[in-house]
Amino acid sequence: MADHHDDLLPVNERVTAPQPHTPTHPLIAEWRPATQADVDAVTDAQRAMDAVDHPEWLHTRDEVQELFDYSFVELAEDTLLGFGKDGALVAVGVTTMPPLQESLVRVFLEGGVHPELRGRGIGRELLAWSRARAEQKLAASEKKLPAWIMAYADERAEDAARLFHRDGFETARYFFELERDLADAIPEVEPADGIRIVPFREELTAATLVAHNDSFRDHWSSQPMSEEQWTAWIGGTFRPDISFLALDGDEVVGFVLNQVNEGDWETQGFTGAYIGMVGTIRSARGKRIAPALLGRAMEACKALGWEKVTLSVDAENPSGALGLYTGMGFVRTNAELSLVRVY
Structure with a gap:
């Protein structure tokens, strides 16, 4: 992704901040922003959506709490909850605009509608609110960069993709x-000679973030992670005992960072870990670092008696990641769509 976009007008000259969308729907008795007191209800609603859209992984309460706690999320303005006439939470909308946007200004849309109430037009109202809020965020940016609103939908959730399209x-x-x-x-x-594979060590956490941001800089839509985001990721379902680093001297030049949520094992049908991040800094590529790290991680998971490891990869990753994984015995199961509205 190019780093210079001097030919672009600033985002705030390309995007006009709209008025907030006030949603209305006969099945929704109350629309209001989320508060910290809603974390449990949002978790339950999100997990009900997950069970239909991607049953092999469900949001955890900690992930919802993490989202609500981010300094760049203002609950009063960036969230919307819809409650049915029985008081149940049935619609969730969250817009986030993470910091450190170096080559792309991104706003993410998250949430959805409870499966029991889909197909009734609630999602259209939720999306209208979400897009208006996202455009307000874009319109506040003075950067001369491409500007996108982004969302994700599992390929099995065809109704979600149609709604966005x-x-x-x-x-x-x-x-x-x-x-x-x-x-x-x-x-x-x-x-390659001179590269050591070692278990993840807490004292190398900051150096690993530096390596992460370098290795992902040329990945599609990727922007650097802030220390706040990194701390939240490392503090979640991350498992240092099955994660590994590649060192060249004292420099972290590669990493495989894995996550485990035992709560997913029953619905996904097997025990195992999710390979959350694999990367090699650009100056160290071509030294067999990624396959060496993957092998160590898989051996560590196997030693714990687990059955499988899973991961997600950009099908068009320019570094050849898909070929790396299939060459090491990974097979495709599902796909997630990345949906983008360009400004």
């Missing part, structure tokens, strides 16, 4: 969900 979003990318059976032989790959 009708609203001017395009399917910009597919992210393949892959899994690897740990019963199969795991290839032993050694990195």
